[in-house]
Amino acid sequence: MSDAFFTPVSGFDLPRFAGVPSFMRLPVVPPGHARFAEVEVGLVGVPWDGGTTNRPGPRHGPRQLRDASTMIRAQNAATGVRPFEAMNCADLGDVGPNPADLMDSLDRVTRFFDGLVAAGIRPLTAGGDHLVSLPILRALARPGPLGMVHFDSHTDLFHSYFGGTMYTHGTPFRRAVEEGLLDPARVVQIGIRGSMYDSEDRDFADSVGIRVIPIEAFFARGVADVMAEAREIVGAGPTYVSYDIDFVDPAFAPGTGTPEVGGPNSFQALQVVRALAGLNIVGADLVEVSPPFDASGATAYLGAQIMFELLCVMAP
Ligand code: MN
Ligand code: MN
Secondary structure, three states: OOOHHHOOOOOOOOOOOOOOOOHHHOOEOOOOOOOHHHOOEEEEEEOOOOOOOOOOOHHHHHHHHHHHHHHOOOOOOOOOOOHHHHOOEEEEEEOOOOOOOHHHHHHHHHHHHHHHHHOOOEEEEEEOOHHHHHHHHHHHOOOOOEEEEEEOOOOOOOOOEOOOEOOOOOOHHHHHHHOOOEEEEEEEEEEEOOOOOOOHHHHHHHHHOOEEEEHHHHHHHOHHHHHHHHHHHHOOOOEEEEEEHHHOOOOOOOOOOOOOOOOOOHHHHHHHHHOOOOOOEEEEEEEOOOHHHOOOOHHHHHHHHHHHHHHHHHOO
């Protein structure tokens, strides 16, 4: 049970457009803060997009998501969960990246998340491009490989880009499997679609036993059936949730680097997360929101709502 310190500022007390916009109007408790050790779920920004291969911009995601998240209220209307009362939540600030050095940035992210693991804090991260999931997994998977529920248009399982570049936002989960951070038998990728280079990524998934659920199957079967299978795949073991905003149809989430048409609507975008309640979630992320391509702000707004749904299913 959370005390007043960890309670977000209410819109009844201070209008939502006023004040410093921390994630969900939570207190800002960076590493070193006197109450850092009391945090149970930490919201973290990773403002970095050095893995982007196409349209850039997710380095600006955390700031825009913080602003959009001032709309979040205390209770989930669909599930009744009141996450800020169920656990001590705080905005832990941003991981300071090195925008001119990709490998250094990866290390900085891992070091930051090592500190969270040591303090017993489960992270809910706002990206950043999807490569940020790799250094996060390096920290969270130290005890052993994790399961993962992955929402995306893309598998992000490619071997390399541009003749041998191994670290891009199209390769994080290939590296994560190679490094033993993920147990491929406990990984499910949902929403995959779009024109393909070839089938190299899908062949890799098949070869290691990753379950890919393309968008055609998602719509043919429906949310409840697909998510029941996803729950069965990850089981009761420690599980990471990675949510690429391009899972959602670009009509609802245009502000992203690699949009793919023919996707779920904004309601289904929330439904799939609600179906994760009760799983053993060790961390989650929401990535690839690109404010420069988000002229209306709708993508960041949806992203903030998805983060709230993720927080609600992380509540005990
Ligand atoms: Mn992705
Ligand atoms: Mn994607």
